[in-house]
Amino acid sequence: MDRYIELQQLVNQFRRELPQDQCYADRLAEELELIRDQNFSRHFLRVREILDLTTDIPHITRGSAGSSLVCWLMGISDLDPVAENIPIARFMNPKRDDLPDIDLDFPHWQQLTVMNRIFKRWPGQSARVSNYVMYKEKSAKREAAKRLGAKGTLKRGFEFSQVLPQEEIAEAERVTAKLMGKKRCISKHCGGILIFDRAVPRSLINGENQILLDKYETEDLEHFKIDILANRGLSQLWEIDQRPLTDYPEHDEMTSALLGRGDVLGVTQGESPAMKRLFRALKVKSKSDCTLATALIRPVATQGRRKANAFQDWSADTIQQDTVVFEDDAITMIADILECDMYTADMWRRAFAKRNEEKIYEFMQLIGDHPKRDSVLSALRELSHFGLCRAHATNLGRLIWALAYQKAHNPEQFWRACLKHCEGSYSRWVYYQEAKLAGAVHAPLEGGECEELARTGRWSSGRFIPACTEIRRPGEVEFLGLVANYRVFKSGAKDYITFATLGTGNGRYLDVIIPHAISFADQPILWGKGRLDFTNSSECVKVYKSKRMKLQDIAHID
Structure with missing residues (x-):
């Protein structure tokens, strides 16, 4: 089909009016030229066709698709990239030889429903991509x-x-x-779908609706993969309120207060201890602040040392002055220092992200003795640990803000939805206890907490484990707590620390740092002493003496 005809079909699928502003017209012309030259029209049309099959199911875009004005105009994304000042280069780039990704998040419990509608719409032509599990x-x-x-x-x-x-x-x-x-086994990709123009080649079939291609082979063969992904946070929110994310206010005092005090338990994708401390440090005031927090925490998940330091050293001023927050920031930084276009700048960004030392050396030669040389190189070398562009962070930040809004305004409904849909990083008892405190779960029974916890992972009564407590003295805390969450991080070349959150009473949690690796798999109670540290509006106990205990060790204490 003629590419200009396909472009017209694309424009015919616009679900929003183009704003009457020259910057929008210029951006649209730029994107349509990219789509025409790279023959991407049918990929956008295919995604729109999938969304037309799922008008009764909410979705949000993941990844860089929100960087596209065409995606916004077609209703694929709800993010206006012109208003948000997001360049297109991270999503579509004529200098790259790969296809742009359009990933869609649906409520987790409806992911298979969406896939089955696709298989029914394109029988024999659609299938899930495989995962090769290696030894x-x-x-x-x-x-x-x-x-x-x-x-x-x-x-x-x-x-x-x-x-x-x-x-x-x-x-x-x-x-x-x-x-x-070597290949250990073959599984199904978490959400990758291919839709062929004709029947799936018989040589690729690996069972019903699955093909023998993994995501890397898909890219090499230039097949357009669409990820149909599961999002428990979207399930949780949709259970409470079905309004679009864009309808939530930018500012809300109750939501800001909740996030500012780190009251994020149950806020799916925003409840980790690091997020809690960062929300407190940043004094979150708006939906946009959630985007900033999301971009700062989630990209460094693969770098244990930075994450470990984050528990102690978050400073809002330092974060905003010295950190490249979004991948798009790096594109702009490179374009400015090299005085090049955004597409060229994105190729240099990719070189840093992939640690291509040959290209990095070439970049260093290009910038020479530029006054910002050291600070720019330092920031760009951090890109290998990043995973979020501004569009992705904005959509995730909006979801976190909406869930926090519901927790602040509708706590009972919030916790009922949390218990129904979410599987967070905290122990099961945490969510049930918080739901009881919010009135979402009735708790008539008393006693037997330890026995019931050992058997079911939670307990029915409204009181906390009686033995758990905190004794605070000047500069010191002695505690006995039930482990709610813990992770081990590498804090040096050979050193490890364990960051744990302990429950010490109803609605009372204590963050502790233990100066070595430790597991609580069979001993979920921790007694200890430590020095109380208060940094960036969050307190933490740096433990110097501790002992793990079993539930039966404290069951007799009432």
């Missing part, structure tokens, strides 16, 4: 031991000498090395 060190070692006759359950961290005869150890090590990086 890594631990799984390869376990498989090698089994192949050489190891019996029974292999414990975590086992050694070959513990499960195999001495004469088999060298062979086990050889098999382990051979398996590393």
Whole structure:
């Protein structure tokens, strides 16, 4: 089909009027030229067709699709990139040879419904992409031991000498090395869908509605993959109120107060201890502030040391002055320093994100002795730890703001929806206890908390575990708490710390930092002493003495 005819079909699918402003006309012309030259029209039309199949199901875009004015005009995205000053280069770039991604989030419980409608609309032409699960060190070692006759359950961290005869150890090590990086099994991609113009090639079929291509092969073959993704936060919000995210106010005193004090338990995708501390540090005042917080925390999840330091060192002033917050910021920074177009700047951004040292060296040669050389290079080298563009962060920030708004204004409905849809990082009892405090769950029974907790992961009564407490002295806290959440982070070349949140009473939580790695799998009670530290509106106990305990150790205390 003629590309100009396809462009006209695209324009015919606009669901919003183009604002009467020259900057919008210029941006639209730029995007339509990109779409025409790269033959992307049918990809946008295909996504719009999917959304027409799901008008009864809410969605939000994930990733950089929100950077596109065409996506906004077609109703694919609810983010106006011109108003938000988001460049298109992160989404579509004529200098790249890959297809743009359009990822759609739906309520998690309706993900399969959406997929089945796609399979019904394009029978024999649509299928899910595969995941290739590869052998890594631990799984390869376990498989090698089994192949050489190891019996029974292999414990975590086992050694070959513990499960195999001495004469088999060298062979086990050889098999382990051979398996590393090889294909272990094939599973379904979490949401990737391909829709072919004709029937799915028989050689690719791997069962019903699944093909033998993973996401990397899909990219190499230049197939347009659409991700139909599951979002529990959207499920939770839709259960409470079905208004669009764009209808929530930019400012709301009750929501700001809730976020400012870090009252984010149950706010899906915004409730982590790091997010809680950051909300307090930033004194969140608006929906836009949620976008900032989202971009600051979530991209560094893969870098344990920075995340560990974040629990102690968040400073709102430092964050906003010295941090490249969005990937789009890097594009603008590079365009300014090199005086190049945004598309070229995005290619340099990608080089830093992928740690292409050859291209990075070339970039350093280009900027020479520029006055901002050191600060720019320092900021760009952090891009390998980033994963959020402004469009993605804005949509996620809007969702977090809307959930916080509902928690502030409709706490009972909020907690009922949370219990129904969400699986957060906190222990199960945390959500049930908070729901009881909000009146969303009736709690008539008293006593037997420890026994019921050990059996079901929660308890029925309205009181907290009686033995749990905090004793505060000048500069010191002694505590006995039930572990609500914990994670181990690498804080140096060989050092680890454990960050834990402890419940010490109804609605009372204590953040503690333990100066070594620790697991609470079988011992969910922690007694300890530590120095009280108060930084950026959040308190934390730096533990210097501690002991793990089992529930039966405190069950008799009332």
